[in-house]
Amino acid sequence: MSTATAAADPTDAYVGYLDCLADADEYGAIDLATGLLDAGVPAERVLLDLVAPAQVEVGERWARNEWSVAQEHAATHISEQVVAAVAAHANPRPTGGRVVVACMDGEWHALPPRLVAEVLRLRGWQVTFLGASVPAAHLVSYLHRYDAHAVALACALPMRLPYAHRMIEACRRSDVPVVVGGRGFGVDGRWAARLGVAWAPDAPSAAELIADERALRGVPSARLAHLADDEYASLVRRRGELIDGALADVLERVPSARGYTATQLDSTVSDLGHIVDFLAAAVYVDDASLFTEFVEWLSGILLSREVPAGAVAHSLEHFSVALRDFPRAGRVLALGCAALPAAGP
Structure with a gap:
C-alpha cells in the first residue's frame, strides 16, 4: 500500500x-x-x-x-x-429535478461523465447516471418513463458525432433539453454549435447551464445543409469496402505486414476503420480540422509505437484514389496528408 x-x-x-x-x-x-x-x-x-x-x-x-x-x-x-x-x-440529498447523464452510443469513456454526474449531485440535482454506450432508443424509453429536467450527454471521440446528433434529436423529440460535453465536440465546442446543441466545457459549466433552462433551450439551429449532397451517407455505405481495400494496399506495399500476427492485423484494421470514421465525421460536420487533428494524433501514437511515419500517408493516398468522386472527402483527405509530419529516413 x-x-x-x-x-x-x-x-x-x-x-x-x-x-x-x-x-x-x-x-x-x-x-x-x-x-x-x-x-x-x-x-x-x-x-x-x-x-x-x-x-x-x-x-x-x-x-x-x-x-x-x-x-x-x-x-x-x-x-x-x-x-x-x-x-x-x-x-448529498437532492433538492432539484432529475438530470440524466449518459455516454453516447459507442462511447466507453465513462469516468468523465461520471464526474459530471457527481458534481451535479453535489449541487442538489437528482442524478441518474446511465453509464457507457447507451443506445438512443433505450435512452428515449427511459426519458418517457421518468420526468427529466435535462439530459447531459458525453462524447469523447469526434468520430461519434453523427451518432451523437441522432441521439440529441431523439431527446429533443421527447421535449427534454440537452447539454453536451467532452472532447468529441472540440475543445471549444465548435462541433456542438454545428449540431445546434448547448455545450459545456466542464462540470461546473454544465451545472450552471442546466440551472438556466432558457439558455439550455435557446441555442441556434444545427447548420447541416451540406448533408443534402448525400456524400456522408455514401461514404458510410462504403466503409467495409474502403477498409478491405486499404488493408490489401498495406499488405502489398509493406512486405513485412504479410507476417503480422492476428493481433497486429486486428490493430491495423482498427486504425484503418478509425481513419474512415473520422473522415466521415469530418464530412458530416463539414470541418476538415476534425480529421487533421485526428491524423496528427494518430501519427504521434503510431510513432510512439515505432510504426513508420509513412504508414498513415500511404493509407490516406489510397483513400484519396478510392474516393476520387467524393469532392468534400477528397478535400479533407488532402488537408490530412498536408498535416502529416515529414517522413524521416
Missing part, C-alpha cells in the same frame, strides 16, 4: 495520487481522497482538482506508450472507486 498521506489541498496531493494509480494502490488512493475530505476540502474540488487531471495524465501516459492498456484500465478503475468513495462520503 502507498505511504502517501493526504495533503490539505488537492494540488498538493496530486503527485501522491498519481503514485497510487501507478502502483495500482486502490486503498491508498481512496485514503488520500477521503483524507482531503476529512481535512475540509469540498468534495467537488477533490473530484475536479485531483481525480479529473490525474485521469488526463493517465490517458497521456498511454498515448506516449509509457503505460500499457492494462495499466490504463487499472488506473481508471481505481479512480472510479475513488469517485464512488467521495460520493458516499458527501452523500
